[in-house]
Amino acid sequence: MTRLSRAAPLLALTAQAAIAQAGTVDPLPADGFIAGSRWSLLNRTVYDQRDYRHGARSNGARNALKPFVERNGYAEEWAYGLMGRFQSGFTAGTVGVGLDAHVHSAIKLDSGGGRAGKARLLGLDDDRRPNDEMTRAGAALKLRTGPSTLTYGEQRVKTPVFGSSDSRLLPETATGWLLDTAVTSDTRVLLGHFTESTDRNASSHGEGFVVNYSNAEQGDRLDFVGLVHGGDRLSASLFGSRYENTWTQHYLGLAYRHPLGDDRALAFALNGYRTTDTGQALSGRIDNTAWSLSSSYLSGPHRFTLGYQHVDGDTPFDYVTRGAIYLGNAAQLSDFNAPNERSWQLRYDVSMDGFGLPGLSFSAAYLRGHDIDGRDVDPSGGYAYLGYGTEGQHWERDLEASYVMQGGAAKGLMVSLRHSVHRGNTAQAELDADQLRLALEWPLGGAL
Known part of the structure; x- marks a missing residue:
């Protein structure tokens, strides 16, 4: 499973995996600060090519260094990233003390300013060049006592209402504190308070929060509380969050797996969000309910999934940080989250382990959204600039092949190739695009 995605390899986060991952932290042994420490080093190379059809007629056109009338929609980038991470164990005593640290570096291998105005992998410098x-x-400093761990500083977080994405070259991080308490062996409570998030292609800290759709003034803090329960067949999570002076958001997730015998099973997943404006309502009026329901049939190496998603509200479903969307139809080029949008998905996954080719997998997904209606978007809010109309519709197709080396000196080496296509009419906000992405990564690590 590649790290370059929300859950499934380079494709949208499936709801079943979302429940399992909500609020996950890496378990560490309690045998001392040094003895319990471990390190990891992830080498990653990403080549990203995008052709934005009709991009020259949009403010989102690429090739930003050219005069507006000369811009086209072609973007191409290739870069190498190196992510080093240290996780200590905990000192002995009633309150154990530990430390986590990381260094993320990236080098541009090929990306001219005429081709990559957005610079999705490394960002732009002061002259708007990649x-x-x-x-x-x-x-981040860690304190542990009994079943509770408090982490303060810059860290990666995985929850449905605030989550660090790792979908491009470098991962997101967030600054604040997180309290994780194990109530039982399969139930946990999480409390979080954060004051900023660092985007995937940001070269510095202190830029506030990453908000995906609103262009309004940002809030200064985000707080959340969550309950996560993971069982053999039924998993559930419940979260509530408050993005200061912007919105309150509640999340419910349920996932159920029913074995049918003979290596077959049915799986169902429900993800739902309720978002309303609060305080100064910096992004304008928000009254949004978004939910998705998916069902999967698993038979040996095959998985067939049918999903439905519905947004009820006059604003798009929005979220803070790139990884805090667990809706089943959040795909590669679109989240299918426009005002009043309804969408469905058909997906097929196959693992070639059962055919004598361990480590090789393929996936294909088709999504279609319709009934987009943005006539009643708050004209003074943070979403009016998106220009939603009526009877908006669009579709997306995602194809991927990936291989993970199973043994030898290069064990864990991953190669993935993805091709995505998005098309829509002018009443929806996403650009038409063709994307080709090739990624290679090689993880190294172990105990000190």
């Missing part, structure tokens, strides 16, 4: 290189680092 960065040649970037490095950022951070650390």
